Structure formats: C-alpha cells, structure tokens
Amino acid sequence: MKNKVTIFVENIKIDKDFIxxxxxxxxxxVLSVQDIGGFVNMSGIGKExxxxxxxxxxxxxxxxxxxxxxxxxYKNNSSYGFxxxxxxxxxxxxxxxxxxxxxxNNQNDGNIETLLENCLHPSKKDITVCLENFYSxxxxxxxxxxxxxxxxxxxxxxxxYLQKDGxxxxxxxxxxxxxxxxxxxxxxxxxxxFFKP
Amino acid sequence: MNEKHLTYFKVENFKRFDSFExxxxxxxxxxxxDNNVGKTSVLEALLFDDGDLxxxxxxxxxxxxxxxxxxxxxxxxELLVKADKREKERMSFTIKKESSDRQITAIQSKxxxxxxxxxxLQYIKYKAYINTKYRISQNDFEPLYNVVNQTLEVxxxxxxxxxxxxxxxxPYIPFYMGYDTDLTDDYIxxxxxxxxxxxxxxxxxxxxxxxxxxxxxxxxxxxxHGLDKPLYKSLLIIEQANKDYTIxxxxxxxGSIKLFKILAKIIVHKGKRLMIDEIDAGLHFKRFKDFWRxxxxxxxxxxxxxxxxxxxxxxxxxxxxxxxxxxxxxYQKDARSFTLRELPNGQIKAYTYPYEQFKxxxxxxxxxxxxxxxx
Numbered sequence: 358m359k360n361k362v363t364i365f366v367e368n369i370k371i372d373k374d375f376i377x378x379x380x381x382x383x384x385x386x387v388l389s390v391q392d393i394g395g396f397v398n399m400s401g402i403g404k405e406x407x408x409x410x411x412x413x414x415x416x417x418x419x420x421x422x423x424x425x426x427x428x429x430x431y432k433n434n435s436s437y438g439f440x441x442x443x444x445x446x447x448x449x450x451x452x453x454x455x456x457x458x459x460x461x462n463n464q465n466d467g468n469i470e471t472l473l474e475n476c477l478h479p480s481k482k483d484i485t486v487c488l489e490n491f492y493s494x495x496x497x498x499x500x501x502x503x504x505x506x507x508x509x510x511x512x513x514x515x516x517x518y519l520q521k522d523g524x525x526x527x528x529x530x531x532x533x534x535x536x537x538x539x540x541x542x543x544x545x546x547x548x549x550x551f552f553k554p
Numbered sequence: 555m556n557e558k559h560l561t562y563f564k565v566e567n568f569k570r571f572d573s574f575e576x577x578x579x580x581x582x583x584x585x586x587x588d589n590n591v592g593k594t595s596v597l598e599a600l601l602f603d604d605g606d607l608x609x610x611x612x613x614x615x616x617x618x619x620x621x622x623x624x625x626x627x628x629x630x631x632e633l634l635v636k637a638d639k640r641e642k643e644r645m646s647f648t649i650k651k652e653s654s655d656r657q658i659t660a661i662q663s664k665x666x667x668x669x670x671x672x673x674x675l676q677y678i679k680y681k682a683y684i685n686t687k688y689r690i691s692q693n694d695f696e697p698l699y700n701v702v703n704q705t706l707e708v709x710x711x712x713x714x715x716x717x718x719x720x721x722x723x724x725p726y727i728p729f730y731m732g733y734d735t736d737l738t739d740d741y742i743x744x745x746x747x748x749x750x751x752x753x754x755x756x757x758x759x760x761x762x763x764x765x766x767x768x769x770x771x772x773x774x775x776x777x778x779h780g781l782d783k784p785l786y787k788s789l790l791i792i793e794q795a796n797k798d799y800t801i802x803x804x805x806x807x808x809g810s811i812k813l814f815k816i817l818a819k820i821i822v823h824k825g826k827r828l829m830i831d832e833i834d835a836g837l838h839f840k841r842f843k844d845f846w847r848x849x850x851x852x853x854x855x856x857x858x859x860x861x862x863x864x865x866x867x868x869x870x871x872x873x874x875x876x877x878x879x880x881x882x883x884x885y886q887k888d889a890r891s892f893t894l895r896e897l898p899n900g901q902i903k904a905y906t907y908p909y910e911q912f913k914x915x916x917x918x919x920x921x922x923x924x925x926x927x928x929x
Contacts, residue, residue, distance in 0.1 A: 369918070369919075390919070392920075392921040392925060393921075393925075393927060394927070397918075397920050398918035398919060398920055408911050408914035408915070409911075409914070409915070409920075410911065411905045411906065412915070412920065414905065415893070415895060415905050418895070418897055419897065419898060419927035420898055420927070421927075
C-alpha cells in the first residue's frame, strides 16, 4: 500500500533504483524522483546540518513521513562508520523529523555497495566476472582500464537491463535476489514499518 | 542590506492569506510557487510601507486600479461598501528590519467592497482597504479615509482624486510589460529632473547598451484626428557614442525595454524595495544570466531590496549561475529563494532557501518550485 512517505537518498541512481526494486516486489509500487512524496536527492547531510533542511520541513508540513537512507561508511579520517553516524543522526532526526536506515544493514559499517554485493541474483554473479575479465584484459594490453568505483560497477551490471527509454523494469526478478535473502532482512523490516505488504 | 530592508515580514487577513510570513529575507529574493498560490499577492502585500503611510494606501489602491483590470474611463469609479460592520476583519502587517528588533504592526480594517469603473462592466469584488486605519506601535489609530458613512459619489470622487494626484512612483512592476506612457512618466518625473539619478541610471544602463551616453525625452506629434489642437506623445530616445542619430527606446526589443523599466524603478526606489512580478516574462532563457547580473549590480549599487516572482526553473538556474561568478561571490549571502506551498490545511507557507541550499537543490535536480501536496 502506498503511503505518505518522502525518501531522502544520497545517490539518486543507485539508492533510488534499488529501493524501487524492493518497493515493487514487496508493496507493488515505485516512487519517482524530485518531489515531496517521492525520492529527494541529497548531496549528503553535512557535519552539522543538511542542505536539504527546508525540504525535510516542507515534507513534514505536508503530513509526510521522512525516510533517510545513508551509507554507514567505514571509520577513517573522512568518514564516520556506523556508531558515529547513528549518534549524529539520532540528534539530527529529532530536529528535522525523519527515520533513517544506514546501509548496508543498519548494524555494521559499510555502504550500499556492500548490500548490493550480497543481493545480486545468483544467476547474475557471472556478470561481475565478465567485468573483471574485461578490466584485466584491457590492463594486460598495457592500457588503463579505468576501473570504476564500486557503485559504477553495479551500475554496469544493471545497464544491460535498461529498456529503450532508459528505464528499468522493476518487476524483473532476475537481477536482484530479494525474496528470502537474510542479508536484506533489516532493510525489509525497516520498510515494513512504513508500507504494508 | 541596509537598515530599510526587511528581514522578516508577516501579513494577516490579506487577500487569500489568513496568515503568511517570510523569514530570513535577503536583499535579492526570488519567489517560486505553483499558479494561484499567491505569489503576486505577496508582492502586493509588500507594498506596505511603514515609512510613509499615505503612500502605502495609495500603492494598494493604485495597484488594484491600474493593474487588476479596472480600466480608467470617463465614468466615475463606483464603489460599494458592505454595510455590515460586524464582518470587519483586520488586516495586519508585521515587519522586522536589520537596524532594530522593533516590530511594527500596522492594522487596517478590511471590508468587502465592489469596484467598477464602467457601468457596462461587472463589479469586481475585493476584500479591500477602504476604511483605512493604521496603528504604529502603541500609538493611536490614524484614519486616512473614512468612507463607510459616505455616499457613493463622495467615495468615488475621493478615490478619483487619489488616483489623479498619485504622481508618486510605485515600487511594483506588474506582469504585463511593454512600452507605455508609464515608463516615460516615471523617467520624466523621477529620473530626468535629478542629475545625480540620471547619471547613475545611465551608468546602470551601460550593462544593457554599452555606449549609451544619454536618455532624453522627445515630443512626437501624433495624428490629431481632425481636432484643432495638435496631439503630442512623449518618447524616450537613446543617444549612443559614435552615433550621429538617436534611437527611440521602442525600437529595442521587449527584453531590453523590460530591463530598462526595471533599472528605472531601481533608481527611483533607491534605498528601498522593489517588487517585480514574473521577472522572466518576455525574455529568452539564454538572456537570463546577463539580465540578472545587470539587475543585481544595479540593485546593490542603489541599495534596493528586490522581490521577484517566477515559475521558471531556468530563471532560478540563471540566478544561481550568475551568483557563482567571481565578481558576484559577495552577493551570495544576500540571495534567497522562497518556495511557496499550500499546506493541507489551506494555509500558504514560505520556505526560505539561502544560496547554499537552493544551489544544492538545483544541482541535485530536486523540485524547488513548490506545487501541491498529493491528496
């Protein structure tokens, strides 16, 4: 069942598409980008506040529930890691009124790529092998293969499934392993709080 | 920002607003929102001027009269005032400025009136500001007009007199643009007579017409249609360096005329604020950036606070792009965009986006133009 929810994501391409796959398979609908009641793209929540502050307020005023998806990241000089992220968002979420989920599973350090790696449909695992072969082949010729960042890698996996108009068919169940995937359970549980299967 | 510029504005019982406020206002403000959400009404409410109370009232009436399809004809203006005084509501304005925290609240009583300027036209109904009273701080009311117990003829003549004598400039540029006597009048009355203003006007104009040296008024003889007296029409003409001939302003394109008009208003309202409805109307989007640069430079130089409306995303984009230019970086802290939204309860709320925020929203391709919440 569709609900009054606005979803804030860090990476509109990967996060949005993957969440839409989940929404479609479990609740039978997808959300679009750009406005209250759909996906809102964030350039990331700043250390203190967010550049999307007003957007959270606009959404709350309209009677919408705000969901925020971010990467937990790994603890190092520039990133927080799960514990620190949680601490920060606990404070911020009271002020801006949102519920949050930290990729990969709201428990550990990591990011959306960690989650995607664990969700790739078994029949598609070999696509990553294809890509790996491609890069090492190019490199063996003494050329720079420009290995993409993780999320680009997964974008490459998705790309063959794009339709002519550049859209994805969210009903395609052969890309991601969604049903019965234990790694995905925390995210499913989180979404079930706001949507009814 | 100077001490006359608003930092906060609130209006109650004005047109469609029960209560509407704008916070964290900058010097350059671009207001976005869906149709019929009240963008133009915000501009009209901003005509409220605590500095010159007579002026405020005339501004309101003149705007209603001139720009809201009440045509001026030879007929006296007819005006009906609802007799039932119990239905009076009070319109109020609250403003804050940088110079002080002092809040000024002015209250006008509002009554339903109907105006028509020609017997063949329908009455246009307004909740309007006819029995106008003000209160500043804790002081007493100061009645300006009191027409409730007057006959229609008296009211009509009172309003007629007001309009005829209102040679004061109005800090408002309506949606309809074009080259008309308005612009010439503004120029003759408020710029040409004051050499220093004329000089700074020519200076600002150089952004538009680089080698302009002077703007003058020329009287052109018109077809007098068989009347005894010849008819004259005043025209604005542009003199340029290295050109032995002058060009009438009307020969320039719509966009240039619009910019000319905005610059003229900026000069006239030096140190105050200026409201521009549909700032992008009549312009090609490729010109938006240059257009903004000229306006912002002139407004900064003349300490004019700008309130403009648009529903064009490219207009906001150009606003952002021009602020990213090296010479404009200082302007960023004074730039704001406001998104108006109708809340589920029917109230209108303005969301303030400072420069960094509307920049991020645009770069992330998020909606910032407002709209309706899905029901």
